[in-house]
Structure formats: C-alpha cells, structure tokens
Amino acid sequence: MGSYYDIDAILTDAQKVPCTFELTVPGLGYVEGNMNGDMKQGSKVELPLWLGEMLALSQSLNTSSLVTLDTPAALAPRVMNALKADARTVDLRALAPHFYNLGARILELFEEEDMIEVLSDSFKSRAAIIADQAHNPRGALGEGADFMRGLDENERQLFRAAHDSAKAVRTWMADLKKQ
Amino acid sequence: MALPLPPGLTPPEIAFLCEMELVTVVPRQRLERLELLGGPLPPLNPPHRTALPLWLALLLKRQRRANILPPPWLSPHSLTAILDHETTHEQGFSPPPRLPPLPSQNTLPFSPPFLPSSTDNAAPDALPYHWLELGEMLLEAATDDFEDPDNVRKLLRGLREVRMAKLRQGVEVLDSEGGISMNGVGGMEVAEGRAFVTGVIDGLRKITVSREQQKKDKDGEQRENGYSGTAEDYDDDEMDMQ
Numbered sequence: 001m002g003s004y005y006d007i008d009a010i011l012t013d014a015q016k017v018p019c020t021f022e023l024t025v026p027g028l029g030y031v032e033g034n035m036n037g038d039m040k041q042g043s044k045v046e047l048p049l050w051l052g053e054m055l056a057l058s059q060s061l062n063t064s065s066l067v068t069l070d071t072p073a074a075l076a077p078r079v080m081n082a083l084k085a086d087a088r089t090v091d092l093r094a095l096a097p098h099f100y101n102l103g104a105r106i107l108e109l110f111e112e113e114d115m116i117e118v119l120s121d122s123f124k125s126r127a128a129i130i131a132d133q134a135h136n137p138r139g140a141l142g143e144g145a146d147f148m149r150g151l152d153e154n155e156r157q158l159f160r161a162a163h164d165s166a167k168a169v170r171t172w173m174a175d176l177k178k179q
Numbered sequence: 180m181a182l183p184l185p186p187g188l189t190p191p192e193i194a195f196l197c198e199m200e201l202v203t204v205v206p207r208q209r210l211e212r213l214e215l216l217g218g219p220l221p222p223l224n225p226p227h228r229t230a231l232p233l234w235l236a237l238l239l240k241r242q243r244r245a246n247i248l249p250p251p252w253l254s255p256h257s258l259t260a261i262l263d264h265e266t267t268h269e270q271g272f273s274p275p276p277r278l279p280p281l282p283s284q285n286t287l288p289f290s291p292p293f294l295p296s297s298t299d300n301a302a303p304d305a306l307p308y309h310w311l312e313l314g315e316m317l318l319e320a321a322t323d324d325f326e327d328p329d330n331v332r333k334l335l336r337g338l339r340e341v342r343m344a345k346l347r348q349g350v351e352v353l354d355s356e357g358g359i360s361m362n363g364v365g366g367m368e369v370a371e372g373r374a375f376v377t378g379v380i381d382g383l384r385k386i387t388v389s390r391e392q393q394k395k396d397k398d399g400e401q402r403e404n405g406y407s408g409t410a411e412d413y414d415d416d417e418m419d420m421q
Contacts (some may be wrong), residue, residue, distance in 0.1 A: 100386055107389040119386045124351050127379045129346040154382050159375035164185070166344070169371050172190035176319050 008153055012101040015074075016046040018054070019067040047103060056109075074099060075106055080118050087122030088129060091150035099152035123155075130155055134162035187373045191367045194316065197309040198234035202317075203244040203299040224262040230298050233313065237320045247321040250296075251303035253314055253326050259333035261306060265341045271343055272363035276305040311339060339368075346372045350379045 003009075021043050029037030031045055046083075047055070047067070055067045067179060072077075072093035080088050092099040103119050149158065188196075199217075206223035209382035213220040223227050228248065232240075237259060264273045274279035276296055307313075314335050322328045346361075346368065361369075384391075 099384060104388060105387050107386070108392075109381055111389075111393070113390075116387055116390055120383050124379070126373075127382070128347060128351050131350070131375055135347075154385075158375065158378040158382065159212070160187070161378045163376045165371050169190050171366060172194060173315060175191075176194075176315060177290060 005009070010097060010138050011153075012061045012098040012105060013050040014048050015072070015096055015098065015102055017052050017072045017106075018070040019047045019052045020044050020046055020070070020129065023066055025066075046119070053105075053109065069109060071106060071110065072102065075103060075115065079093050083118050083122040087125045089146065090091060091146075092121070092148050092152040092155070097153055100154045107122075126155060127158060131162050134159050135166050182303045185374055186351050186377075188366075189369055190312075193309075193370055194312045195318070196365065197312040198232065198237075198308075200297045200313060201230040201295045202233050202250070202297050202308055202313075203228050203248040204231050204236045204238045205248060206245045208244045210244075228299065229293060233297075233316070237283070237316065240324075241319050247317060248323075248326050249300060249317055249325055249331075250301045250313075251308070252301060252306060253317065253331060254303070254324075255303065255330045255334060258331065258338065261305065262338055262341065263336060264277070265338065265345075271360055272345065274305060275304045276307050295405045295420055300310045306338075306363065306365065308366050310365050311335070312365075328374060342368060343371065350376060 021041060021075065022041050024041045027036075028039035031039065031047075032043065052067060052069050055100065056065050056069045063066065079090070079095060096102050100119065100123060105120075107115060130151070132168060146169040148159070187270070204223075205226050205228055208223070209225060210223035212222040217232075220231065220235065223229055223245070236245065236247050240247055252261070261273050276294075295301060297313055301307070315333070318325065318328055318332055318335070325331055342364070346364070350402075364372075
C-alpha cells in the first residue's frame, strides 16, 4: 500500500502499539529499560507498529507467535464511542497524528466490521465541516480553531486541497477584474 | 509530487476553453470574412447580429467595435427561476440544457462547446456547462450591455454558493463504492470541487481497504471451490488485479 518513500506511511508504522510478550526472551530487557535483564513472559511493552506486527505474525518453528498485539489506545472502544456520539468534537490529532492511517493498518490485522463503519462515518461527517472551513477562512481562525487543531494528517491534506482549489478560483476572478 | 500542478484543469485553463463558446454580437463596424485555423468567421455587417467565439467578441468589445448580447439564461428573470429551483430541490442540481435531436446518420452529433448554448437563441431555463466563467467574463468586459448588471452579479454569486454547498454536502452520502450525481455541474465548479471530492473518496477507500481485501479473498475462495476446473484462469486474473 502506498509508495516506499511515502513519509506518512513511514510515520504511521512508527506509531506505538501495545504488545504482550508470550515467551521469555533472554537479553531483551533493555526494550523495557531493564538493562542486561531478560524480557519476561507476559510483560507488556509499547512497540512500533512495524516491529510489533512483524513479531506477532512471525511463526517460530514450533511455538505460537512471539508477541500478541492489542489495539492501540487511539482506537480503544472509548474513542469509538466518542466518535459514534459526535465525531466533530473528538481531537484526533491528540490521539494519533495519523489516526485514519493507523486505523487502516490495524484493520488489516484485526477483523472489526464496526470499526470500519465508525471510522468512515466520522471521516465523512468531519469532511463536510472541513470543506466549509476551507471556503470560509474566518471560521477556521475563530470558532472553528479548536476543530482545525484536532485534524489528523489526512484531514489536513484534505483541508489544504479544498482551500487551494477555492483560492485558485478566487484568484482567477480577481485577475479578471484587473484586465 | 513531481508536477507542481494538481490533477485536472486550473481555473485559467477552463476560462480559456470557455472562450471557444459562441456568443451573439451586434457589430458596430464592418469586418471581412476571416479564415482562421479553427474555421472561417462570418463577415460582420453592422446592424446584423452574428455569432462569434467569445475571445473575439471580448476583443471587439474592448475596442468598442461591437456590443455583446448576453444569453437569455443570463437575465435576472431566468437566474431567479433557476435559483428558486436550486433552493427548493435539495437533491441534485438544476438540469443542463437539453441536447438537440440527433442529426442524420452521417454527421457527428454536436456537443459543447460546438453547441450554441450562449447565443441569443439559447434555452433560457438551463445553465450550460460554462455558465459561471462565461457569466463572470461577460459581466466584467461588457457590463454596459446588461440591463441590470448588479442584480445579475448578485444572482450568479447566490447560485454559486448554493451549488457549491450542495457539492460539499454530497460527500456525506458517499461511500467508497458509490458516487454523487453531478449532472448539470459546470466546468468551474468541477475544478473547484475536484480536489476535495477525490480526497474524500481516497480517504474512504484507505479506511475500507481491508474490507475490500476480505471480499476479494472470499470471492476468490468461492471461485476456486465452485469452478475447480478453470481455477487456473482465475488465478491469472487475480495476479493482474494485484
């Protein structure tokens, strides 16, 4: 998915997800901050998504996988309920800068039909506000400022695109008057 | 992105295309028939109305050699009716002008910009594809040819607001497979809405990509179970899709 050099995909993969070690790993304690120690079975560590995914999916010779993944805090049921209640008031950027990309990556790993629904519904309802704000810059600075601060990276790009095209039309109309 | 320009046409490019539209002028000076690359231009005889491309009409207007007759849909009366239609019908945009009946077999059917949708005999009750840019350009260059330019300008602004709001609200009913009906949307509106609408669809597709993948897998399994005899062919197809 996406280009190899896609900086957003790289940053998404660098976000931390909670993992539980299923096996004791000798000498890996430094991941927890425990120098020279062992990684105990059952200890919970926050690992970057790319590492956690690789460890969770790799099958060693005869045992189950090395770690199990949990859904990150940004996609916890509490957040899903808040999005269901009113998607417009949730500060996605505080939860995860690449909230929707993280959601998409997690959905590749877990089968959660509900989460797909909630995420796409909130994306749609927030997109409508983004479009309004992009056409009305006064709103973005005044009462809409809190909402604009809570946009995730995808939504920021959307805002930029909508704003730029509206601006291009306005510029054309202004140029027309100059001639 | 390597190219500095976003996909699609920019507003000045659309305005340039719009200058091919025919408008009706009342010439003030004689002009011989002109042979241009785009086809011959009819000779201008002062009191007779002639249909000219917009670029030439604007040029002659600036030199005070002709007056432009605004198309019938650019009158306050028609615009008010269209604006009424837009505000009372929440769904969809006001319909584009009807296409003329198909010509006989051996000729190609005409489509804009070769249809005279902005001459003085155009349909008064529908907005053609280039309504916004044509209206703005005429209001700018030929203000004195309008009966009530301020009112027309106000109505155009109102129409634009209403229709852009509809385009924006349309995304709330979108899903990654469906679309919004964009019948009757003009060229400049497409340019303005393109980046936003495609951005929303891309975002939705990213979110639902896992569901699509599941569906694809399931279909693949069913095919393999159902038609084991031709499974190889289907496998080839799947390779192509990925």
